Amino acid sequence: MANPGISASDASAKNFNIVALETFFTPLPELAVPSPHTFTLTEYTRTSQDELHERIKDADVLITTAIPLRADALSVEACPNLKLIAVLAAGTDSVDLAACTARGIRVMSSPNCNADVVAEHALALYFAVRRTLLPTMRDLRAGEWPRRGTLMKGSFVAGKPPRGCRDETAAIIGYGHVGKNLMKLLTGLGMKVIVSGRKGAPAPEGRVTFDEALKTATVIFLCCPRSPETLGLIAAPEFDLMQNDAVLVNVSRGGIVDEGALFRALTDGRIHGAGVDVFDIEPAGPETSVLLGSDAEGLNLVATPHAAWIGGATTSNYQRVLCENINGFISGKVEADRVRA
Template sequence: MPKQSLSVVVTRRLPESVETRLSELFDVKLRENDTPMTREELVAAVKEADVLIPTLSDRIDSTLIAQSGEKLKLIANYGAGVDHIDVATARQRGILVSNTPGVSADDAADMALALILSVTRRIPEGSHRMQSGTWDGWAPTALLGGRISGKRLGILGMGRIGTAVARRAQACGMQIHYHNRRRLRPEIEEQYEATYWESLDQMLARMDVISVNCPHTPSTFHLINARRLNLLKPTAVIINTSRGEVIDENALVRMLKSGQIAGAGLDVYEHGNEVNPDVRDMPNVVLLPHISSATVEGRIEMGEKVLINIKTHDDGHRPPDLVVPAML
């Protein structure tokens, strides 16, 4: 008797090539529109599926997992971050969780560098003048920004993405500094001429630009709080392409408004798509709609990783990108 095909539920629209391959391999239920599933739809999905493919817009908490059916054995997350999934509860119920690490490192690093340049060179302000028709010609003192060459870049979390940021920033002449839970190998430090700071406070006080590249975990929630933001130089710029919860957003907004921090480039926000209204009209802030990993190539590669994780699990083996609570 042939093996019954896995029942797979996808919570959001994925690239067409990924959806096509899923349809070829599994009994898949695709999302008809590109809106997040309601809570009721998620409950129905975890009850009927062998495999759930959620994204970061889906809250897979303990209450939802408790309502899952006996069939659900794998949550194959489409994305690297899993802070929206209660991994510990899933494992307690015998449900594995996988993710897609390493795919978007270059894409996110490109965006971090773009934000650094956008804030320090005041690119959005210049673009707005041109598009609004308010530019009245070149002037020696108009929209003066600052060079990034020679500036100190402090990377908070020099993993895959942080290292990719360092590579790009080094090519632009920036001096690389970093803070990690664990120090990098000497050969990596030598490659990037990187200075390690065991004390995050000491690093923050000395940097011209801070790039947040660490994941959101219980230990990193508001890691950049009001006290630490006060350590930054008035000329410093902070960039966040990682997770909004790492920064105390209210404290950041207060200090940007008062001029205690020179500027910020944000692609993520503490409360998801609910952006603090006070930050929207600040000329020294660049806001993006969480697009640091939004490339065609990256999204397809993420889908390929999801496919491999599901197929490996279906073949009776450990998914290559298995997430365990000890990793978090």
Template sequence: MSEQIVFLDDDGLAPSTRLKSPSFKHSWKQFAYTRPEQVLEHLQDATIALTCSVPLREEHLRQLPKLKMISLALTGRDIVDVDYCDAHGIQVSSVPGYAANTVAEHSLAMILELFRRPAAFTRLMRQVHAGEAAYQNIYFNHRIRDVRDKHLAIIGSGPIAMRLAHLARAFGMQVLFEDRGGKRTGPDCRPLAELLKNCDVLSINCPLTPETYNLIDAEQLALMKHDAVVVNTGRGGVVNEAALIAALENGRLGGVALDVVEHEPLHPSNPLFSLIERDDFLLNPHIAWSSEDAMQQLMDSAVDNISEFVARQQVTRRIRSA
């Protein structure tokens, strides 16, 4: 039996990413992107769907009787109606934890930029070269601080948070975690208010849930040191963006770095762009997850999930025919 595999959105891959070819008999079709109105057309004959970001909802799934398996090149499964799939025997797989190292490294890179300012000084040298800034012997245009012995407060307890803690400790930082309202205990856990008052860096590495939406608002930001920095590589919406803008503009924070925002993709009209010329503000378009290494691992695992599913199906068929 030949499986009909359809990859719905390969434009989500970096050019360097190489796709494995499954060893079982199959046909393979892929599209740059699949809009909602194209889902049924593209998956009409598919037995297996592979997707990076295209949602598959019940209104699609109930019209795809041949579909047996959905392989998500993602950590979570929220873009698929999993309850429908469970009820109708459609296997759904994802790739949890693939981005743990790459997002943690990106978080640390943002922390280091806000403390050490190498990119800001490069921009200054461009201005000097262009005659827009004074040529002089030594420059103190940007404050430079060591991260060693600084206190890092992490909101989150998953693989990314744990990897960031490991990397930060290697730099000599003191790491503490938010205690999740008393649900997480240990010598390195503290109540949120205590963390905010004492930390030099606040790193958001948690999912967006009803409990974490606007978890960090104007009231919480007011507790922080005036030179503390906020880094969010978790999810937009955990930090209230209007409050964050006000805090930075009014000198109540030492810096802000965002890889995620509440409304993505990041639109040019977003109020956060009012900060874009500041050297104490970093804004990235949700790319912390997308290193070449992590993306290759992601796609290898997504294809491996397909191969494992087909292998189990083949074993089941052999048992039934014996």
């Protein structure tokens, strides 16, 4: 890998200006840099786009999580000294990687820091949707149990009771750290698990084609990164392939599922239900997502606010990897699987 850390011209003792843009998500650990280098640290709890240019103009190193860093903000004129963007997240879709590559700005992510808790959150969404917990609770609180005499059939599909784990075929779309952890959990519960190949491509050995995964699965887990090839991955044609008692769980990124198509599939009873943790526009609300509007209130839909990553070990993992990424970059010994540009 070319130029994995600082360049030869920066090898002598240097003071690095480190700017943390959004410590709201993950508090910073105690930072240090390899001797004889020194650093100056400036921390901001949150940063808006209006504040971005002023805050990064003198930075050598940026620490960020979700704020969009586009080509104009990454130009030589905007941040002439910038050498490293350390992202406290597994995904780097908020950063214009092409602009960074063109300038030689290194971008490093924090993979496998939250894979356990994201897989567990996906499982929680599955159970809530499969058992139709929210619609049943709404009916219960509305006094429907004494009026109807029973709410037992609230989770039935076509007159049939809900599947148990041993009757499920789970398809995993996106077989990275989260997908692998999810495989262990699902297998332990007794589910048959299949792993999908890429959309429109032959399935590699040990996997099934994308279309076969959608047709065969009774529960579909999305845990793939956001990229040009995954945007709009699940839309109306894909919902038409699914079984009518299928459950869709999305813990990947917004934009991978067409929200309008998902709303229609739920409204029409095309699938049994869905659990989503991510949205096209975030922060999301009724004014930005049809999935959160009043028309969605009666659906078998469980929505959480991009919270799957939150867990006891996530913060400490992010803090450890951040220190490793900054120190590795300065010393010229980066972890190759963390480099995104």
